[in-house]
Amino acid sequence: MEEKETVYANTFVGFPTITAQSKGVTKNGHFYTKPEVLRARMWFVNQFLKDAREIKKLYPDIGDDAFEVGIWYYYPISKKKFWGKYKTSRPDIDNQTKLILDAITDTQLFWRDDSQVCELHLCKKYEEISKITIVINRIKEGKS
Numbered sequence: 001m002e003e004k005e006t007v008y009a010n011t012f013v014g015f016p017t018i019t020a021q022s023k024g025v026t027k028n029g030h031f032y033t034k035p036e037v038l039r040a041r042m043w044f045v046n047q048f049l050k051d052a053r054e055i056k057k058l059y060p061d062i063g064d065d066a067f068e069v070g071i072w073y074y075y076p077i078s079k080k081k082f083w084g085k086y087k088t089s090r091p092d093i094d095n096q097t098k099l100i101l102d103a104i105t106d107t108q109l110f111w112r113d114d115s116q117v118c119e120l121h122l123c124k125k126y127e128e129i130s131k132i133t134i135v136i137n138r139i140k141e142g143k144s
Helices: 035-050 052-058 093-107
Strands: 002-013 023-025 031-033 066-076 117-127 131-141
Touching (some): 031 035
Antiparallel strands (some): 002 131
């Protein structure tokens, strides 16, 4: 039997929508991470680090725990009739999520490696304003 404990929940307004797949190619054919991708990743790192003191009160020691992560993306659209409807165009939800999970990993606040994320719940919809909600639950595995 497993139990889930919420160790983080927050909504950010106006998040960067670039994805981790936005790579550049040099004249020699080598791939590199574009500066705008690095800036987006640092934006998310900084958002988490702003809450680091509070996070450490709830979750003081990073370990080998398993985690469940939920990320809800809301993209702005002015027409109210579209609010709450699914967004089926780019950016791709999987590539954008990789950037966010890598940023969370960079903070070393919850896990050592994002391979510890064992459940992932994602949603991409239209809303009045651009925002993202992120919830991180630690999964405690008990004895049955």
